[in-house]
Amino acid sequence: xxxxxxxxxxxxxxxxxxxxxxxxxxxxxxxxxxxxxxxxxxxxxxxxxxxxxxxxxxxxxxxxxxxxxxxxxxxxxxxxxxxxxxxxxxxxxxxxxxxxxxxxxxxxxxxxxxxxxxxxxxxxxxxxxxxxxxxxxxxxxxxxxxxxxxxxxxxxxxxxxxxxxxxxxxxxxxxxxxxxxxxxxxxxxxxxxxxxxxxxxxxxxxxxxxxxxxxxxxxxxxxxxxxxxxxxxxxxxxxxxxxxxxxxxxxxxxxxxxxxxxxxxxxxxxxxxxxxxxxxxxxxxxxxxxxxxxxxxxxxx
Amino acid sequence: xxxxxxxxxxxxxxxxxxxxxxxxxxxxxxxxxxxxxxxxxxxxxxxxxxxxxxxxxxxxxxxxxxxxxxxxxxxxxxxxxxxxxxxxxxxxxxxxxxxxxxxxxxxxxxxxxxxxxxxxxxxxxxxxxxxxxxxxxxxxxxxxxxxxxxxxxxxxxxxxxxxxxxxxxxxxxxxxxxxxxxxxxxxxxxxxxxxxxxxxxxxxxxxxxxxxxxxxxxxxxxxxxxxxxxxxxxxxxxxxxxxxxxxxx
Numbered sequence: 001x002x003x004x005x006x007x008x009x010x011x012x013x014x015x016x017x018x019x020x021x022x023x024x025x026x027x028x029x030x031x032x033x034x035x036x037x038x039x040x041x042x043x044x045x046x047x048x049x050x051x052x053x054x055x056x057x058x059x060x061x062x063x064x065x066x067x068x069x070x071x072x073x074x075x076x077x078x079x080x081x082x083x084x085x086x087x088x089x090x091x092x093x094x095x096x097x098x099x100x101x102x103x104x105x106x107x108x109x110x111x112x113x114x115x116x117x118x119x120x121x122x123x124x125x126x127x128x129x130x131x132x133x134x135x136x137x138x139x140x141x142x143x144x145x146x147x148x149x150x151x152x153x154x155x156x157x158x159x160x161x162x163x164x165x166x167x168x169x170x171x172x173x174x175x176x177x178x179x180x181x182x183x184x185x186x187x188x189x190x191x192x193x194x195x196x197x198x199x200x201x202x203x204x205x206x207x208x209x210x211x212x213x214x215x216x217x218x219x220x221x222x223x224x225x226x227x228x229x230x231x232x233x234x235x236x237x238x239x240x241x242x243x244x245x246x247x248x249x250x251x252x253x254x255x256x257x258x259x260x261x262x263x264x265x266x267x268x269x270x271x272x273x274x275x276x277x278x279x280x281x282x283x284x285x286x287x288x289x290x291x292x293x294x295x296x297x298x299x300x301x
Numbered sequence: 302x303x304x305x306x307x308x309x310x311x312x313x314x315x316x317x318x319x320x321x322x323x324x325x326x327x328x329x330x331x332x333x334x335x336x337x338x339x340x341x342x343x344x345x346x347x348x349x350x351x352x353x354x355x356x357x358x359x360x361x362x363x364x365x366x367x368x369x370x371x372x373x374x375x376x377x378x379x380x381x382x383x384x385x386x387x388x389x390x391x392x393x394x395x396x397x398x399x400x401x402x403x404x405x406x407x408x409x410x411x412x413x414x415x416x417x418x419x420x421x422x423x424x425x426x427x428x429x430x431x432x433x434x435x436x437x438x439x440x441x442x443x444x445x446x447x448x449x450x451x452x453x454x455x456x457x458x459x460x461x462x463x464x465x466x467x468x469x470x471x472x473x474x475x476x477x478x479x480x481x482x483x484x485x486x487x488x489x490x491x492x493x494x495x496x497x498x499x500x501x502x503x504x505x506x507x508x509x510x511x512x513x514x515x516x517x518x519x520x521x522x523x524x525x526x527x528x529x530x531x532x533x534x535x536x537x538x539x540x541x542x543x544x545x546x547x548x549x550x
Contacts (some may be wrong), residue, residue, distance in 0.1 A: 085461045089443040092428040096435025101396055101516025104426035121525065122424050123315040127326050130521040137516070165440035170467040210550070222480055229481055235425060236480060244549045254315050261527055265549050267540065282530040283543050295537040300550065
């Protein structure tokens with residue numbers, strides 16, 4: 001086997017993965033379905049950039065079959081894919097077509113002696129699991145784990161036939177209100193401890209006093225539909241990294257707190273002293289949010 | 302008429318996971334349950350089968366404890382269940398699971414839509430739907446937050462990082478759905494009673510010729526340590542003072 005192949009629909013992430021290939025001392029190949037991206041991809045540490053083109057501007061996932069053929073023909077040892085929505089589907093499709101093992105959304109990885117060793121979070125982030133996979137194998141890797149490198153690659157263009165069964169018929173941007181929660185410095189996050197929707201104004205008032213954004217648990221967004229789905233934090237929602245995360249009436253299930261692990265200071269307000277949030281907070285107040293929130297708002301105003 | 306299949310997984314309830322002070326993980330006291338995300342897949346499969354006059358089949362793979370899931374799954378509106386039984390102590394990964402589910406789907410007739418959740422409650426690896434599609438030679442659509450089926454064509458809205466993408470694909474198809482897709486109904490007493498009378502088919506992985514050799518090995522599990530201060534303060538004034546000291550406000 002020879003060569004680490006990488007792909008991402010985000011160019012910067014593809015460059016990071018190419019950097020990993022180079023640091024692992026392997027011949028590194030970047031695959032792209034976007035001819036225009038080849039110029040940038042040429043100079044981030046890879047030896048070869050493979051441009052796959054064909055069809056009438058199909059989505060990248062349509063190239064899973066062609067990529068599987070390329071990997072098989074080249075006897076690739078690893079296929080590293082950027083962990084985006086498109087990347088995850090494409091990676092698992094390729095793994096399925098080739099009957100290779102795959103590690104999803106790794107939080108750490110190393111490769112030596114034909115074995116991929118990874119670390120990933122399971123059970124909603126409560127548990128760190130280590131796995132080994134013999135090459136050939138696939139892994140999806142989020143941004144920020146690997147460093148891009150420098151170099152100059154040759155570009156090989158191949159005309160292939162993408163899968164045309166799934167047709168894109170429309171696309172619209174997701175319009176988010178307010179500042180992106182993912183970038184917010186301070187977040188007031190609401191849980192199921194609020195009795196009614198109108199009462200969220202208590203959290204909004206506090207957020208205004210703190211210059212914070214309002215986030216929530218999955219239940220508030222999806223069961224009660226009090227806030228839009230793009231406001232909920234947790235394993236199937238957003239990950240945030242504020243300086244201050246103020247969890248109000250929020251029990252702190254593992255699926256939620258996995259999304260706040262990069263927070264500097266976590267504060268919890270909950271009337272149930274046994275709520276799990278008190279085990280993962282820096283400062284907690286056991287008390288009724290209907291009393292505590294107005295006091296906090298007043299203190300910060 | 303199109304039959305639908307809902308794939309679901311019996312998982313350990315993460316609320317029961319104990320992490321000891323040395324960070325070792327104890328799953329022995331964790332009760333099993335149908336992965337929360339899979340309840341959305343079941344709901345969609347039931348709804349689609351109802352619309353097209355087909356049957357909705359629940360499909361699961363696992364060893365003996367999975368038996369407990371069948372009645373719960375059937376009470377959610379499925380017409381029948383197919384359980385691919387894994388040998389006791391078998392170590393399975395996403396590769397083996399997809400092989401078993403693919404063998405299960407192949408044993409069924411007239412399947413138009415196979416619904417999976419985007420990920421499972423334990424591993425959330427998001428591999429099953431694309432792998433299953435690859436093994437069955439079918440198209441796949443993942444990250445689906447809206448789905449309608451008209452005249453044998455699925456129209457699905459996919460949630461990407463910054464956009465919503467609408468796709469169209471002819472059946473048969475494998476879809477992976479997000480929790481936003483629907484709100485699973487809580488089964489009533491009548492549905493629970495009826496579940497006991499619905500047909501369940503049990504097949505062993507061996508009799509379906511499923512290759513049970515995994516491709517990945519779990520070498521360790523450790524509790525995730527979130528280093529936090531865990532200080533309980535008595536008053537709002539104390540909290541504000543602490544945050545000032547931290548330089549946060």
